[in-house]
Amino acid sequence: MSDVERDGTDLAEPGPADIAAPEHGEITAGPAPPTPRRVDATHPSLLEIFTNPRGFFEALETEPVSLRMPVLIVLAIGVLGAISAYQLFAVLMGAMAIPGVEGLGGVFGIIGAISTLIFTLLLWVIYTAIFFVISMIFHGRGDFNRLLSYVGYGHLPQVIGGIVSLVLTWSYLSALRVPALATPQAITAWTLSITKDPTMRLTTVVGLLFLLWSANIWIFGVSTGRKLSTRDAAITVGVPVLLFILYSVYSLVV
Amino acid sequence: MTRRLLVLILGLLACVACASAALPTYTFPTSDATLPSSVETLPATAVTTAPVITSAGNQLQVVSTSLDPPVLMQGDTGTLTIVVANAGTTPIQASRAALSADGPVTVVGDPYPNVGQIGAGSRITFSFQVLAGAPDGTAYPEFSLSVADGRGLRYPVPIRVDSTPPAVSFVDKPDAITAGQGEQATLSVGNPRQNALSGVMVTPQGSGFTVTPSAVFIGGLAPNAQATASFNLTPSENATIGFEVVYYNGPNRHTATQPLSVGYGQSKLRADLILSNFVVELTTDVYRLTGDVNNAGLTEARSVVIAPGAGVIPADPYPRYVIGSLQPDDFASFELEFRAENRTTVPLVISYKDADGNPFEQRTEASLTLNQTGSSAGTGGSLPLGWIALAIVLAAGVGYLIYRSWIR
Numbered sequence: 001m002s003d004v005e006r007d008g009t010d011l012a013e014p015g016p017a018d019i020a021a022p023e024h025g026e027i028t029a030g031p032a033p034p035t036p037r038r039v040d041a042t043h044p045s046l047l048e049i050f051t052n053p054r055g056f057f058e059a060l061e062t063e064p065v066s067l068r069m070p071v072l073i074v075l076a077i078g079v080l081g082a083i084s085a086y087q088l089f090a091v092l093m094g095a096m097a098i099p100g101v102e103g104l105g106g107v108f109g110i111i112g113a114i115s116t117l118i119f120t121l122l123l124w125v126i127y128t129a130i131f132f133v134i135s136m137i138f139h140g141r142g143d144f145n146r147l148l149s150y151v152g153y154g155h156l157p158q159v160i161g162g163i164v165s166l167v168l169t170w171s172y173l174s175a176l177r178v179p180a181l182a183t184p185q186a187i188t189a190w191t192l193s194i195t196k197d198p199t200m201r202l203t204t205v206v207g208l209l210f211l212l213w214s215a216n217i218w219i220f221g222v223s224t225g226r227k228l229s230t231r232d233a234a235i236t237v238g239v240p241v242l243l244f245i246l247y248s249v250y251s252l253v254v
Numbered sequence: 255m256t257r258r259l260l261v262l263i264l265g266l267l268a269c270v271a272c273a274s275a276a277l278p279t280y281t282f283p284t285s286d287a288t289l290p291s292s293v294e295t296l297p298a299t300a301v302t303t304a305p306v307i308t309s310a311g312n313q314l315q316v317v318s319t320s321l322d323p324p325v326l327m328q329g330d331t332g333t334l335t336i337v338v339a340n341a342g343t344t345p346i347q348a349s350r351a352a353l354s355a356d357g358p359v360t361v362v363g364d365p366y367p368n369v370g371q372i373g374a375g376s377r378i379t380f381s382f383q384v385l386a387g388a389p390d391g392t393a394y395p396e397f398s399l400s401v402a403d404g405r406g407l408r409y410p411v412p413i414r415v416d417s418t419p420p421a422v423s424f425v426d427k428p429d430a431i432t433a434g435q436g437e438q439a440t441l442s443v444g445n446p447r448q449n450a451l452s453g454v455m456v457t458p459q460g461s462g463f464t465v466t467p468s469a470v471f472i473g474g475l476a477p478n479a480q481a482t483a484s485f486n487l488t489p490s491e492n493a494t495i496g497f498e499v500v501y502y503n504g505p506n507r508h509t510a511t512q513p514l515s516v517g518y519g520q521s522k523l524r525a526d527l528i529l530s531n532f533v534v535e536l537t538t539d540v541y542r543l544t545g546d547v548n549n550a551g552l553t554e555a556r557s558v559v560i561a562p563g564a565g566v567i568p569a570d571p572y573p574r575y576v577i578g579s580l581q582p583d584d585f586a587s588f589e590l591e592f593r594a595e596n597r598t599t600v601p602l603v604i605s606y607k608d609a610d611g612n613p614f615e616q617r618t619e620a621s622l623t624l625n626q627t628g629s630s631a632g633t634g635g636s637l638p639l640g641w642i643a644l645a646i647v648l649a650a651g652v653g654y655l656i657y658r659s660w661i662r
């Protein structure tokens with residue numbers, strides 16, 4: 001957080017509302033007093049979360065809890081994931097030559113996209129709940145909604161990761177030769193071959209990389225939102241995230 | 255003047271009368287001794303006479319001669335038929351009819367030691383068995399018919415002996431035979447002789463092969479005509495193959511053999527399939543091999559199928575690739591998918607058939623050196639450098655930002 005306190009509008013320069021009017025409307029002679037700045041303007045720049053997450057969340061502490069921006073962030077991730085899921089499901093179902101399923105690739109793609117969107121939102125809540133519960137071990141104090149908000153902000157790096165993953169997935173699927181899959185075994189084998197493809201593995205790695213970045217931000221968010229020491233917050237966030245990453249790496253390798 | 259002219263005319267008439275009196279007078283039968291209107295026409299060696307007077311007395315004549323078969327081969331037995339007519343008005347007492355040998359032609363037996371009376375205007379037929387010997391040529395055995403007054407009939411009958419056999423040749427045969435593979439062989443049987451042959455039949459001879467059909471019956475073969483006989487042979491190892499042509503010259507059976515002298519080996523005309531233009535890609539653990547198959551042979555390859563050989567596991571969607579027919583000098587592309595571990599090459603099996611349905615198989619290998627790395631498109635086995643560089647940059651950037659967030 002910079003030393004310039006702002007009113008939450010992220011203005012680089014003070015606007016008219018930032019200038020305090022003289023008391024009693026008196027017109028005073030002499031040199032004009034220096035323009036005071038509002039000290040209660042605490043909403044930080046969103047980009048600050050990348051460089052100074054602690055300051056970002058400390059600034060938010062003075063603000064009332066608002067889920068508008070976190071929801072938008074998570075929704076953005078969900079939409080990006082939904083697009084990738086739609087592509088994958090559409091391709092997969094389009095390859096199926098099983099009677100009754102043929103031609104339903106688009107339908108299954110939409111179902112997959114919606115499921116991915118809902119799952120992303122649910123995952124946000126689940127992460128928050130896990131952090132909330134674990135932080136209780138360290139006698140954490142703080143509102144769930146605020147923690148939910150902070151965890152939502154912490155998803156911001158994954159928007160970038162989602163974009164990169166989307167590009168990788170699109171690049172992979174656009175030139176994918178789709179065979180006719182007539183048996184469930186063939187579908188399973190082909191799906192497995194997709195997940196084992198280096199490009200799709202890179203997509204997973206990129207996702208984990210940005211998850212790691214989010215986890216780093218969540219540490220500061222949990223530390224601020226649940227009034228924990230950095231160490232306790234790191235444990236609160238690190239354990240579940242590390243488990244998730246280990247599971248993902250295991251799935252990637254095996 | 256008139257008197258002189260009259261004397262000249264009388265003189266001319268007298269000359270004509272004298273000339274007429276000096277020539278023999280022929281009396282031809284008019285009713286029961288009708289001469290044949292169509293006398294059998296024989297080749298130059300056989301003779302048909304329309305009516306010939308051969309003896310003094312102007313009564314006996316040889317009406318016709320015929321030989322069956324018209325042209326003999328050496329060793330053949332033929333039947334010479336001579337028809338003699340009594341063209342006179344009185345019966346003739348014939349004592350003996352005989353045929354003398356001449357050159358390669360001998361006469362079997364003496365069937366007419368006492369002929370008897372030949373009525374006026376009647377005909378009598380004499381048949382002699384003649385045997386043709388060597389060498390070829392034309393013989394003139396003489397037919398003689400003795401009569402009581404000693405003025406017999408003598409007539410040389412030309413008989414030709416020609417041992418030219420039918421011309422047998424292959425119009426289609428394999429340039430090489432391979433054990434167990436069917437081959438087509440077609441024989442042509444031509445008749446260069448001047449008489450027709452009958453009962454012509456071609457039969458495969460030899461051992462160590464199967465053949466369809468087992469024989470081809472051609473039947474009669476007119477002079478200067480030809481016929482063909484086709485066989486589908488499937489030889490085994492060390493097969494000896496030949497063809498026997500059986501034919502009849504009249505009643506005489508003859509044979510001619512034609513060996514099929516073909517060596518074992520691969521046909522020089524067979525299709526020769528060559529694989530080239532390999533492109534190997536790797537998707538996860540599945541190799542994708544594409545390439546071209548060229549027919550560098552001289553015959554069409556049918557039912558061409560390309561498949562991975564032993565040691566690799568074919569994978570969907572192209573565990574095998576069916577090309578179908580491939581004309582000479584033509585090519586087609588193929589695509590194979592397979593899994594292979596710890597291999598640097600992949601064996602490939604090309605199977606095809608010829609026009610007769612004989613299966614052939616060629617084997618080759620392709621290197622598994624990856625020459626396409628487009629895994630970003632799901633078609634390669636490794637990541638492009640661009641993606642790897644991007645991942646490194648992202649990791650470095652994220653690492654830096656995480657680091658910066660902690661030092662503040």
